[in-house]
Structure formats: structure tokens, C-alpha cells
Amino acid sequence: MLLERSARVHGHLCPGQVVGVRMAMLGCKQIGLNDPRNSLEEIKKLIVYVEIDRCATDAIAYVTGVKLGRRSLKFLDNGIMAATFINLETDKAVRIASTEASRDLAAQYAPDILDKHQQQLEGYKQMPIDEMFVIQSVEVEIPIHDMPGPTRFKAVCEQCQAVVRDKKEVFQNGRILCRTCALGGYYRVLK
Amino acid sequence: MKNISPKIKIEDAVGLTLAHDITEVRPGEYKGPSFRKGHKVLDTDLCHLMRLGKRHLYQLDPDPNQIHEDEAVSELAAALAGPGVTFGHTPREGKLQLKAAYDGLFKVKCQPLIDFNMIPDVMCASIHNNTPVKRGASLAGTRAVPLLIERDILDRAKHLASRYHPIFSVKLFNPLKCKLIITGNEIYDGLIEDRFETVVRKKLSAYGLSLSESVILPDDETRIADQILTYLEKGAELIITTGGMSVDPDDVTRYSILRAGADQLFYSAAVLPGAMFLLAYKGNVPIVGIPACGLFHPTTIFDLILPRLLAGEKPDNRDLAELAPGGLCLDCPTCHFPNCSFGKS
Numbered sequence: 001m002l003l004e005r006s007a008r009v010h011g012h013l014c015p016g017q018v019v020g021v022r023m024a025m026l027g028c029k030q031i032g033l034n035d036p037r038n039s040l041e042e043i044k045k046l047i048v049y050v051e052i053d054r055c056a057t058d059a060i061a062y063v064t065g066v067k068l069g070r071r072s073l074k075f076l077d078n079g080i081m082a083a084t085f086i087n088l089e090t091d092k093a094v095r096i097a098s099t100e101a102s103r104d105l106a107a108q109y110a111p112d113i114l115d116k117h118q119q120q121l122e123g124y125k126q127m128p129i130d131e132m133f134v135i136q137s138v139e140v141e142i143p144i145h146d147m148p149g150p151t152r153f154k155a156v157c158e159q160c161q162a163v164v165r166d167k168k169e170v171f172q173n174g175r176i177l178c179r180t181c182a183l184g185g186y187y188r189v190l191k
Numbered sequence: 192m193k194n195i196s197p198k199i200k201i202e203d204a205v206g207l208t209l210a211h212d213i214t215e216v217r218p219g220e221y222k223g224p225s226f227r228k229g230h231k232v233l234d235t236d237l238c239h240l241m242r243l244g245k246r247h248l249y250q251l252d253p254d255p256n257q258i259h260e261d262e263a264v265s266e267l268a269a270a271l272a273g274p275g276v277t278f279g280h281t282p283r284e285g286k287l288q289l290k291a292a293y294d295g296l297f298k299v300k301c302q303p304l305i306d307f308n309m310i311p312d313v314m315c316a317s318i319h320n321n322t323p324v325k326r327g328a329s330l331a332g333t334r335a336v337p338l339l340i341e342r343d344i345l346d347r348a349k350h351l352a353s354r355y356h357p358i359f360s361v362k363l364f365n366p367l368k369c370k371l372i373i374t375g376n377e378i379y380d381g382l383i384e385d386r387f388e389t390v391v392r393k394k395l396s397a398y399g400l401s402l403s404e405s406v407i408l409p410d411d412e413t414r415i416a417d418q419i420l421t422y423l424e425k426g427a428e429l430i431i432t433t434g435g436m437s438v439d440p441d442d443v444t445r446y447s448i449l450r451a452g453a454d455q456l457f458y459s460a461a462v463l464p465g466a467m468f469l470l471a472y473k474g475n476v477p478i479v480g481i482p483a484c485g486l487f488h489p490t491t492i493f494d495l496i497l498p499r500l501l502a503g504e505k506p507d508n509r510d511l512a513e514l515a516p517g518g519l520c521l522d523c524p525t526c527h528f529p530n531c532s533f534g535k536s
Contacts, residue, residue, distance in 0.1 A: 091281075143277040143290070144265070155274065167292055171274035172363040173503030182363060 006062040010055060015106075015120035019081065019132075020059025023096050024048075026129060027085030028064060030094040037065030043072065047086045047142060051078040056098070071148040086140050095136045102132045143167075157181055198247040201240055204232045210251040211260060211338055212284045215243055224284055228261060249338065256342045260285040263335035263345050267313060270349040273357020276330060285338075289317075289331040291324040295361040296502035299331075303355035312336045313348040317359065319535045323398075323498040324361060331359055362502035364398055367428040371405040372418050374435040374444050379409040386486055387433040394494065398501055403427075410435055415447035419478065423451075429477055429500060436467045436482035445469050448478050457508040461515035462534075465492025472505060490520060490528040 003021050007013035027048070028036060036042040048066045050057045053075060060083050066072035082097035106123025113119040124132065145153055145167035155169040156162070157178035164178045172182045199207055208231050215225035225243065226236065232248070240248075253259065258266075261282045268278040268287040277292045291297065299320045308314055317331035324330065335345065352358055371391055378385045388405050395401060404422065408414050415432070422430050435444030445458055453471035458480075460468045464487075469480030477500045485491050495514060499506050517535040520528075528534075 141279045143292070144268075144280045145277050145292075147280045152269070167272075167274075167277050169274050170293065170363045171295070171357075171360050173365065174362075176274050 002063060003059075006059045009062050010058040013121070014055050015117065015124055016055025017059045018121055018124040019098050020056030021063050022124070022129075023056065023083055023098065023133065024060040024063035024085075026133065026135070027060075027083060027094060027096050030096075030135065031085050031087040031092045032090060033087060037063060044148075045087050045089045047072055047074065047088060047140075047148075049074040049076055049084040049086075049140070051076050051080040051082045053077070054081070056081060056083075071146065074146065084138060084140060086142070088142075091139070093138045093140045095138045097134045097136075099132060099134055102127060105131055197250045197252065199250050201237060201246050201248060204240075204248045205234050205237070207232045207248055207250060210249045213240070213243060213245065214284050251339070253339050257339040258335070258342055258345055260335045260338050260340065263313075263340045264333060266345060267315070267333045267335065267348060267352070270352035270356075271307075271315060271331065271333060271358050273360035275361025275363070276357070276359045282334075286332055286334040288329050289333065289359060291326055291328045291330055291361050293326050293361065293363065295324065295363045296498050296504075297322045297324045297328075297330055298357075298360045298362060300355050300358050303351065303358050307348060307351055307358070310344065310348045310351065312340050312344050321495075321499060321534075322529065323364075330361075362504075364498070364501040365428075365503055366400060367501060368403050368426055369395055369400055369429045369431060370422045370425070370427040371402050372415060372422075372430065372432045373405065373407045374410055374415055374432060374447075375407075376409045376441065378434075379407050387481070390485060391431055391433070391481075394497060398498070400501075410441040410443050412443040412447045412450060415444055416450035419448065419451035419473075423473060423476060427476060429479075431479050431481065432469075433481045433485065434483060436469055436480045444480055448480065451478075453478060455507070457511055460492050460511040460518075461513075462492040462495065462511075462518040462520075464488040464520055465495075465518075468492045468496070468511075470496065470506060470511065475505075477505070488520065488522070489526040490533060492518075494528065495534040 003017060006021050007017045010017055033042045033046060036046045043065050046064060046066060048060060048064055050060055061067065061073055080097065082095060084093055084095040086093040105127060106120040109126040110119045110122035113122055151165045153167045155164045155176050157164055158175045159177055159181040162178050168179060169176050170179060170182045209226055209228055211228050212224035213226040216222045264282045264285060264287045268289060272278055272289050275292050275295055276289050278287045278289045297318060299317050301320060304315060304317065313335055315331055315333035371388060373385050373387050377383050385407060392402055406418060408418060419430055432444050435442045448471045449456060451473065453473050456471040458469045459466055464484035467482040471478040481493050485493055496506060513536055514534065517532050520533045
């Protein structure tokens with residue numbers, strides 16, 4: 001079963017896995033794809049933007065087969081349990097967000113379970129789509145530098161000489177720089 | 192420009208693969224592709240295509256030196272787009288829009304762009320040079336004009352773009368540490384209330400900046416000069432002065448800036464409102480003087496120069512003079528800047 005296999009890859013079965021699996025299945029269906037994970041033809045048509053890095057994200061990646069390294073999975077650090085599924089062939093795209101109400105509604109669909117975690121896990125399996133998710137038809141213009149395929153653009157940071165791929169460089173005070181040199185890094189080099 | 196592809200009568204076109212997007216225009220309602228390139232014409236499409244005025248469709252059979260418009264426009268866009276400029280992955284109706292990859296100051300090399308447009312069968316139109324833009328903003332649109340373009344023409348256009356690279360770029364805004372000196376005896380003595388600080392704060396906040404310090408001083412040449420030096424010692428990266436820019440004996444701010452040791456000082460600009468604007472530098476630190484017009488007019492020369500300073504540029508007297516065409520604000524009852532001619536030379 002898809003959920004069990006996804007949970008195995010993720011490391012545990014949890015409510016987030018149920019949300020992610022159902023969200024991914026719904027997203028693919030909405031944009032006209034059946035099983036991109038197992039179809040080379042379909043996976044090449046699919047891009048998914050996820051807006052959170054939690055359990056559901058792994059489930060979405062597992063079910064759809066999209067991967068960060070293949071550039072078919074995009075991570076936006078918005079902290080929102082939502083993902084957008086895009087069919088590159090038809091431009092059809094849907095954004096699906098998990099409803100906050102579904103957290104409390106889970107009790108109605110698993111009334112015999114007292115443990116909150118288990119209750120959500122089972123409740124999310126039973127809950128109707130329209131109570132669990134908000135679905136929006138959307139348009140996403142994916143910039144050329146974010147598309148899968150070979151590297152199209154390269155620049156060299158004039159400060160640290162790092163090669164910056166895919167138009168991630170910035171133009172600051174007349175110099176082409178990597179983001180770390182221009183804006184500061186997330187790390188501090190130790191002596 | 193040659194018309195070389197065989198035409199197929201619309202009634203014989205069922206099963207034909209469309210060679211390009213077909214645009215539909217419904218005035219006031221829709222303009223866009225009704226049929227996309229690659230679509231296989233169905234029996235049921237014929238009436239729709241005829242309503243769009245199509246009596247023939249192309250059956251493309253390009254020779255090896257001809258490039259399809261979609262492929263060509265991707266090459267043109269890649270050649271034109273410098274740092275901070277990107278574009279979509281799929282041309283629509285043969286066009287690609289270039290967009291800002293991040294917030295900043297849009298730069299266009301105007302003469303090379305004109306030269307690019309002198310090459311037949313290619314075009315590119317952009318927004319104005321020196322426009323502050325947000326991430327995702329449209330900057331330019333380009334296309335190959337014919338459905339099939341000759342390889343040597345395309346290469347000429349790409350070569351020109353490469354020679355003047357980057358024709359389009361977006362300069363990142365620097366988060367400058369900004370400090371304000373409000374001058375005027377009438378404000379210092381409490382006869383009237385200062386309103387400049389609010390104006391300056393609002394204009395800076397549009398770029399995500401705030402004032403790190405603000406002071407009110409009388410029209411005293413020495414005190415203003417000393418305050419500038421104090422600000423510089425404290426690490427100011429942009430010093431803004433207000434008032435004291437006019438011709439009265441009490442208007443001493445520009446002398447104060449000289450006294451503080453400005454290396455370069457440009458007084459007056461070809462802009463209304465803003466004729467008595469002052470722009471000076473001590474080292475790399477800009478010192479600007481906003482005349483009293485900044486209190487009355489919602490948009491002045493300060494709005495034109497501020498983004499350039501934040502983008503790390505050092506405009507000089509030539510830059511101030513080049514603002515002349517388009518430098519006249521029409522003082523509209525409702526200000527629509529930047530969506531107007533002001534500052535667009």
C-alpha cells in the first residue's frame with residue numbers, strides 16, 4: 001500500500017504521512033497524471049512546489065516521484081502545509097493546502113480512538129477531501145533557470161570565485177556576486 | 192524575410208500539427224493563445240479557427256539554417272538577460288517576457304538595445320532605465336518576428352547582446368545605514384513642526400529601510416558640518432539633509448556640506464520639482480540635500496536619485512542633467528508616479 005511504503009521511506013507512519021499521500025494523489029489526479037512515480041513519460045511533465053519541510057513533504061515526494069536533485073521538487077520555506085502540482089505539458093496547476101479545521105475534525109472520523117496522534121492518523125484517512133483540503137486552480141510561471149535539464153546559466157562570483165549556477169547570482173555595486181558574499185551566509189567559517 | 196512554408200487549406204488541415212500558437216483577441220475580454228504550438232488540429236477545431244480568420248495553416252518544413260520562433264526567442268532572451276533578469280520557460284505566441292529575479296534597480300543599456308532593434312526580424316521592448324522593480328516584475332519582452340528566422344540573423348542579434356552584456360540587469364539594493372539632518376531655525380526654535388522626517392521615513396520604507404538617527408539643527412553652518420562628520424564617524428552610509436538649499440542668507444546647508452569636506456558636490460538638477468537639489472559625496476558616502484519642495488510635492492528628484500544611491504551608483508552632474516527630458520512633474524491631482532513620464536528620460 002502506498003501509505004505504508006511512503007512511511008517506510010520516511011521512517012515512521014504519522015498523520016503528516018497521511019496528509020502528504022492524500023495531497024499528492026489528489027494533486028496528480030487534478031492535473032491529469034495517474035502515476036508519475038512509475039511512468040517516465042509522466043514524471044517528466046511534473047513539477048511540485050512544497051511550502052513546508054515536514055513529514056507530508058516526504059510523502060508528497062514519495063508518491064509523485066519528484067526529487068530536489070532532479071529539479072522536479074521545489075521547496076519554498078513558507079511554513080504552510082501546502083503544495084502546488086504543475087503539469088508542464090498542459091500548464092494545468094493546482095495548489096492544495098491542508099485546512100486547519102481538519103486537525104479538530106479528525107476526532108469526528110475516528111471517535112473511538114482517544115490518543116490524539118492515532119486519532120488524527122486514522123481520521124485523516126477517512127475525512128472527505130473537501131474538509132481536508134482547499135484546492136485552488138493556479139497559474140505558475142516557472143522561470144527558465146528553475147527548469148529541469150542541463151545547467152543553462154553560469155556566473156562566477158567576483159569575490160570568492162565560486163561558480164554560481166542557474167541565475168542565483170546577484171548584481172551588487174557593479175559586481176556579480178554569489179548570495180553568500182552579497183547578503184551574508186548561514187554559516188560562519190571557523191579558523 | 193521570406194515566406195517559404197507550404198500552406199494547407201483549413202478544410203484539409205485536420206490532423207496537422209500547429210507550427211505556432213494561434214492568438215485569439217476578444218476585445219475587453221481576452222487576448223492569448225487559443226491553440227498552442229504542437230496541437231493536432233481536430234475536426235471540431237475548424238469552425239473556431241475560421242472564426243479567428245484562418246483559411247490556411249502552415250505546414251512547417253524549415254531548412255537547416257532556419258530557426259523556429261520559439262527556439263529563437265529563447266536564445267534571444269538568454270542573450271539579453273544579465274544578472275538579476277530571468278524569463279519563463281515557455282514562449283507564448285512567440286514571445287518571452289524578461290522578469291526581475293529579485294528586488295532592485297533595473298538597468299538597460301539604451302543604445303545597444305536600439306542597435307539590437309535595428310537588426311531585422313528581431314525585437315525587444317523594455318521598461319525605462321533606472322526603474323526600481325520588485326521580484327517578478329516585467330522588464331522587457333522579446334521575440335523573433337517571423338515564424339522562421341535565419342540562423343545568421345539570430346546570431347547577429349545574439350552577438351550584439353553578448354558584446355554589450357548585460358543589456359538588461361537588476362542591481363541589488365544595499366541596506367544602507369541612513370541618517371537625517373533636518374535644518375531650519377524655524378523648526379529648531381519650535382515655531383513650526385517638522386514634517387520632513389515623516390516624508391523621508393516613508394520614502395525609505397518603500398525600500399525596506401529606516402532612519403537610524405535623526406536630528407533637528409538651526410541654520411548654523413558649523414553645527415550642521417559637525418553633525419555630518421559625527422554621522423560619518425558613526426558609520427552613516429547615506430546622509431540626508433533637508434532644508435537650507437535655497438538662495439536666502441539663512442540657507443547654509445550646502446556650505447555646511449562643503450565645510451564637512453565633501454569630495455564632490457553637485458548643486459541643482461534638471462528636474463522640477465527639485466531644481467535646488469544637492470548631491471555630494473565624502474568618500475563613498477552620499478550626502479543629499481532635499482530642498483523645501485520635498486515637503487509639498489509627493490514626488491520629487493529625491494525619488495529619482497534615492498534608488499540609484501541604494502543600488503550603489505554615484506550619480507554626478509551629468510546624470511542630474513540627463514534627467515532633463517522627462518524631468519518635469521505634471522503635478523497631477525492624484526500622483527501616479529512611477530506610472531507617468533516623470534523621470535523617464
